[in-house]
Amino acid sequence: MSEGNNKFLENFKKTQLYRAIFRTGGAPISTHKQRILVTLNNVFLHLHPIRLPKHAVKVKYTWCMGGLSFFVFLVLTITGILLMFYYRPTVEYAYGDIIDLSEQVPLGLMREIHRWGAHLMVITVWLHMFRVFMTGSYKPPREFNWMVGVILLVLTMLMSFTGYLLPWDQLAIWAITVGSNMAGATPLLGASGPGASLLAIGDVNFVHAASDARFAMLGGRFVGEGALLRFYVLHCIGLPFVIMIFMIVHFWRVRKDGGISGPT
């Protein structure tokens, strides 16, 4: 049975189809170079190092928190896309669609997975940072990647913040009211912040409730239709786009800075 399978596989490796997909070809791997080439010649495999230091796979050392953060991010991406098939970001439908998602839609679990996953991602990102800090992995040559990581943390928080509004329940509306009032208190750029009155010529005030940072965020003077749509677009397209760019840089720099840091 297994021999038959092997024969089938050997024959399959000789076909043009196999050779077209796997660039290394079907030749048996016997040398170290060939083994390396298999990894390098595959777009998915090449994301992974050719070899790992022994400590890098020790859960005790890495906690696997960076990997888990990325895994949860993928789960959130998939469930998020699924939620978008039912959710309509309007004042009229948003709340009802969320109820509908958990009560009527088959496997309404998706919404709960997305919600709990979001909480989990914040936790894993924090723990990842904690681990990186405690192992001193922020030190040169990894200081640049630490800064990228800080940006990724902020982006994770912004993803949470924008997602917070979308259920459009009382908690969401008031939480974003409070959160956006902070934007209104930005120095110079917020209408109720310090220095806003400095940006005025005579009686014409340039920074007021309909022209400040809070207004740009909400697309209106209070949390309403404009804010819901703005947060939806940021949550589903804008921020994921930015976070993925930083993630690419982050993963690439882990490799270029010498892989996972080790005990010295």
Added chain:
Amino acid sequence: MSDPIQKPSNQPAQTTPPKPVSLNEPMDRRSFIKWSVIGWGAFVAVLGGYGAMIMRYLFPNVLFEPKQSFLAGYPDEYTIGEVSERFKDKHGAWIVRDTEKIYVLATFCTHLGCTPNWMGNENKFKCPCHGSGFYKTGINFEGPAPRPLERYKITLTDDGEIFIDKTKKFQQEKGEWSDPESYLSV
């Protein structure tokens, strides 16, 4: 880069060379810097222009929000010493008349923005969320609210009706309650 610039070797030399800017000739330092500044300047200007356009795009000219001002009837429709809840649900405003003036309180708790209730028996506004309490004037006296309720701009129209503009707010802690637009003398 390291390749020498190739010149056509088998062409006859021109008799009157006007010294044109030829792609085959290396650019001298002076014009390289000049064109670099012009090129990069234009690039940055276009980028900045697009940036400014995107920023402006995010500030809409027309808002599809509920109106922020309303007519609230005539002053004699309000009894002295009473808190009117007539426009609480629709416009988020209490209209209060005391012996000398009418003022409008915003129905937003200054703690976290919930809507307090007017407790007629206890003569106070009480927020159900975290228990902040406010006197009839709007001054906070209990609970976590850090400052008094805000007042809205109140004026009279030409035919004597009360006109309330919610885009203009008056805060006691900034000394704005003495502003003549923050109350209506009756």
